Amino acid sequence: MTLTHTSPLLEGTVMKSAGGFYHVDIPEEGPKREPLLCTLGGRLKKGKRQFAQPVSVGDRVRVREVESSGANREGVAAREGFIEEVLPRTSQLGRARYNKTAQVTVANLDQVVIVMAAREPDLNTHRLDRFLVLAEANDLRAVICFNKIDLLKKKQLKKEIEPLAKTYEKIGYPVILTSAEKELDFGRKELRRELKNHISAFIGSSGVGKSSLVMMIQPELELWVGEVMDIGKGRHTTTDVTLHPLDKGGYIADTPGVKTIQLLEQSQLALDQCFPEMRPFLGACKFNDCTHRNEPGCAVVAAKE
Ligand code: GDP
Ligand code: ZN
Secondary structure, three states: OOOOOOOOEEEEEEEEEEOOEEEEEOHHHOOOOOOEEEEEOHHHHOOOOOEOOOOOOOOEEEEEEEOOOOOEEOOEEOEEEEEEEEOOOOOEEEEOOOOOOEEEEEEOOOEEEEEEEOOOOOOOHHHHHHHHHHHHHOOOEEEEEEEOHHHOOHHHHHHHHHHHHHHHHHHOOOEEEOEOOOOOOEOHHHHHHHHOOOEEEEEOOOOOOHHHHHHHHOOOOOOOOOOOOOOOOOOOOOOOOEEEEOOOOOEEEEOOOOOOOOOOOHHHOOHHHHOHHHHHHHHHOOOOOOOOOOOOOOHHHHHHO
């Protein structure tokens, strides 16, 4: 087969950007597929740019395969192509840079899996709520994972974790109880189901079991999974996000060597909008500019009680 400029456009997802190449995954080519190493087609190189990079990891793109120049990658001639078109993004996470175009670190991320350990470290609901606010603030679907449940006695599970899971499920969040302990693989099926066809990031404090869970889902993905901490402090420079394809469809976003998938600061939006369970009450306070702290006639405080 000779590939020319008239070869058909393929639709794929940018998994990685490195050494001037975008690695584009073409899911419809099936489980044994190989990504295309792409550069930008002519049209994309020109034109006014809204972002520092015209293409970012996570972007859905249309690519045209061209004959391989024989560039070697682990002894195999890699497939090559041009990115001809970037499809509209449903989301973009990144940083606004003073006096510069915004830097998008990952496009189309649509879900975070918030991992909390039931023990080691002890479950901290305040932290969980903070992660949930961040997810809402960034318009990301959130899945809650209570991990290390093997460290609990049956009684503790019943008394502590199950009621908590119910509380969050009632708000509308999927809650999965998991154990990444090898002999158990508890909650694997449920987690896989939630990840399917999403671009997800695992977030949570260090040591809660994020990497272990990712390996439980797909053992060949030995990756470092990011921690979301110190959000928005501007301490982290670039976030070279990589997407790892999942067997059943979808991707896990990972930031090797860097601390975070950059989420917006919660101060950047109306905080009260970030608690879905409180939304029905927001219009019902006595004062229009109610901060829901200590005003009389506050419907949110009443609902909370
Ligand atoms: P990460 O920092 O969030 O990626 O956490 P890791 O996946 O590196 O796990 C931290 C530690 O917790 C490791 O020693 C894991 O073996 C352990 N761990 C992870 N998941 C579980 C679990 O479900 N049960 C138990 N008992 N230990 C776990
Ligand atoms: Zn109020």
